[in-house]
Amino acid sequence: MIEILNATEVSRARETGALVADILQTLKSRSAVGTNLLEIDEWARAMIVEAGAQSCYVDYEPSFGRGPFGHYICTSVNDAVLHGLPHDYALVDGDLLSLDLAVSRSGVVADSAISFIVGDTRPPEKVAMIETTERALAAGIAAAGPGVRIGDISHAIGGVLSDAGYPINTEFGGHGVGSTMHQDPHVSNNGRPGRGYTLRPGLLLALEPWVMADTARLVTDDDGWTLRSATGCHTAHSEHTIAITTDGAMVLTLPEHLPG
Numbered sequence: 001m002i003e004i005l006n007a008t009e010v011s012r013a014r015e016t017g018a019l020v021a022d023i024l025q026t027l028k029s030r031s032a033v034g035t036n037l038l039e040i041d042e043w044a045r046a047m048i049v050e051a052g053a054q055s056c057y058v059d060y061e062p063s064f065g066r067g068p069f070g071h072y073i074c075t076s077v078n079d080a081v082l083h084g085l086p087h088d089y090a091l092v093d094g095d096l097l098s099l100d101l102a103v104s105r106s107g108v109v110a111d112s113a114i115s116f117i118v119g120d121t122r123p124p125e126k127v128a129m130i131e132t133t134e135r136a137l138a139a140g141i142a143a144a145g146p147g148v149r150i151g152d153i154s155h156a157i158g159g160v161l162s163d164a165g166y167p168i169n170t171e172f173g174g175h176g177v178g179s180t181m182h183q184d185p186h187v188s189n190n191g192r193p194g195r196g197y198t199l200r201p202g203l204l205l206a207l208e209p210w211v212m213a214d215t216a217r218l219v220t221d222d223d224g225w226t227l228r229s230a231t232g233c234h235t236a237h238s239e240h241t242i243a244i245t246t247d248g249a250m251v252l253t254l255p256e257h258l259p260g
Contacts, residue, residue, distance in 0.1 A: 001176075001179075001182050001184060002128055002176055002183060002184045002185060002203070003016075003176065003178030003179060003183060003203075003204070004201075004203055005108070005178060005201055005202045005203075005204060005243070009048060009107075009202075010202065010204075010243050011109045012106040012107065012241070013103070013108045013147040013204060013241070013243060014243075014250075014252050014253055015105065015106065015107075016053070016103060016104070016106065016108050016109065016251075017110035017241055017251075017252030017253040017254075019051050019053060019103060019105060019110070020101055020103050020110045020111070020112045020241075020252075020253050021112060021253045021254055021255045022047075022255070023044060023047045023048070023103070024099055024101055024103060024112060024114050025045060026043070026047065026100070026112075026257050027040055027043055027073070027099055028114060028116055030043060031091060031097060031099075031116075031118055032091070032105040032118065032119070032149075033091055033092060033093050033118060034090050034091065034226070035045075035090065035091045035117045035118075036088065036089065036090050037075040037077070037084075037086040037087055037088070037089045037091075038087065038088060040073060040075055040086065041071045041073055041075065041086035043074050044072040044073040044101065044183060045072040045125065048072060048103055051103075051105065052105065053103045053104060053105035054103065054105070054257075055103065055104075056070045056102035056103060056104055056109060056111070056180075056181040057069045057071060057072055057073065057074070057102065058070060058071065058072060059240075060181070061172050062182070065083065065087070065225050066223070066224020066225060067224065069083075069085070069225065071085060071086045072083075072085065073099055073101050073204065074086075074098070074099070074101070074102075074113075074156055074203040075080075075097065075098075075099060076097070076099075076100070076101035076170070076227075076235070076237065076249070077089065077091070077095050077096065077097055077098075077099040078095060078096050078234050078235070079228045079229045079232045079233060079234060079235060080098075080221075080226050080227065080228050081098065081210050081211075081212060081218070081227055081228065081229065081235035081236070082100070082172055082210060082226075082227040082237065083100075083225045083226055083227050083240060084098065084100075084164065084226045084227075085221070085223045085225040085226050086145060087102045087132045088222070090218065091118045091119075091120030091213075092118070092124055093118065093120060093121045094117060094118070094119055094120070094121035094122075094126075095118040096115060096116075096117055096118075096123075096130070096234055096235070096236060097115065097116060097117075097118055098113060098114070098115040098235070098236065099113060099114055099115075100112075100113035100237065100239065101113070101184075102177075102180075102190055102206075104115070104179075106205075107179055108178065108179065109177045109178065109179065109180060109181050109191040109204075109241075110116075110177070110196050110241045110252055110253055111177055111206040111208075111241050111253075112206075112238060112239050112240055112241060112253035113208060113237050113238060114146070114238065114239075115129075115130045115133065115236040115237050115238060115240035115260070116130065117130070117218070118211045122210040123164070125213065125234065126234055126236070128164075129166075129211060129213065129234065129236040130152060130236045130238070131140075132160065132164040132166065132211065132236070133161075133163065133209045133210060133211060133237060133238040134235045134238045135207050136156075136157045136158075136160035136161050136189070136209035137157070137208075137238045137239070137240060138172075138186065139152075139156040139157060139159065139160045139209065139250050140153045140156050140157040140187075140207045140209065141152075141240065141242055141251060142156065142249075143155075143156035144199060144205070144207075144244060144246065144248065144249035145199065145249060146199055146200060146201050146244060146245075146248075147198060147199065147249075148198070148199045148245060149193070149194055149195055149196045149197065150185050150186075150187055150191070150193030150195070150196030150197045150199070151189075151191040151192050151194055151196040151198070151199055151256065152190065152193045153174075153187055153191075153205075153207065154173075154187060154188045154190055154191025154192075154196075155190075155191050155192060155193040157188030157189050157190070157207070157209050158188075158189055158252045160209075161189065161190070162190070163211060166212070166213070167215055167216035168189055168190045168211070168216060169189070169212070169216040169218060170188045170189060170190055171218065172210075172218075172227075173187050173188045173189045173208065174186070174187030174188075174189070174205060174206050174207040174208045174239075175187060175205070175246055176203065176204065176205055176206075176260070177204045177205070177206050177241055178204055178254055181202075184197075185197040187205060187207055188208075188246070189208075189209050189210070197245045200244060201244050201245055201246050202243070202244065202258075203243070203244040204241060204242070204243050204244075204252070205241070205242050205244070206239055206240070206241045206242075207239065207240060207242060208237065208238065208239035209237075209238055210235065210236065210237035210238070211235065211236060212229035212231075212233055212234075212235045213229070213230075213233035213234050213235070214231055214233045215229050215230050215231045215233060217229075217230035217231075218230060229232050235238060239253075240252070240254070241253045242252045
């Protein structure tokens with residue numbers, strides 16, 4: 001299903017995006033050496049409930065997961081890159097933590113992910129990987145606009161990732177959002193320009209470049225959800241929800257969109 005939102009719905013999406021950005025930045029500021037992933041999940045739950053919003057994850061039960069997700073945020077550490085199931089783990093200095101959050105409010109979803117390093121240690125290879133996913137995300141956003149093809153976005157993202165020397169996995173990538181979290185069209189993190197669905201104003205897309213240092217192969221944890229690099233190498237993930245407008249792409253999940 002591909003949804004095209006009207007102006008009122010896009011306005012509501014901006015509000016949802018601001019909420020997601022606010023929660024993620026608050027969680028980042030609270031995440032320190034010794035913080036437990038289950039604490040982060042509880043903080044996310046409390047903020048979502050306080051905002052009168054709904055989690056997109058708690059009851060989420062897709063074909064690639066094992067049963068309902070049962071938590072409010074994805075917490076992926078080091079070699080975990082996607083769908084990290086919160087569990088009893090205390091963060092240590094130098095951990096690379098990715099937080100992925102999707103929330104619905106007023107009938108519209110926004111989805112975003114950030115990666116950052118916990119504590120004072122800054123391993124240069126982890127810093128470079130995070131920065132690469134952020135640059136790839138910026139390239140994908142810059143390529144988006146009315147009349148653009150999905151392949152143009154994928155090509156822009158993939159160009160940044162491959163130029164940095166990272167293998168690219170195309171099993172999981174960006175996607176449409178709207179009244180639900182995962183919709184068509186799929187937005188691969190690599191592709192050919194001029195191919196795929198033609199973007200229209202009112203379309204919402206979640207773009208999410210993610211990479212693993214030395215492999216494109218994923219393995220699934222025993223929890224049935226957490227996806228890790230097959231070699232145990234470190235990983236990173238960045239994501240924004242954008243709205244296609246007549247003028248280009250509007251990023252909905254930036255912190256500066258917060259009310260007030």
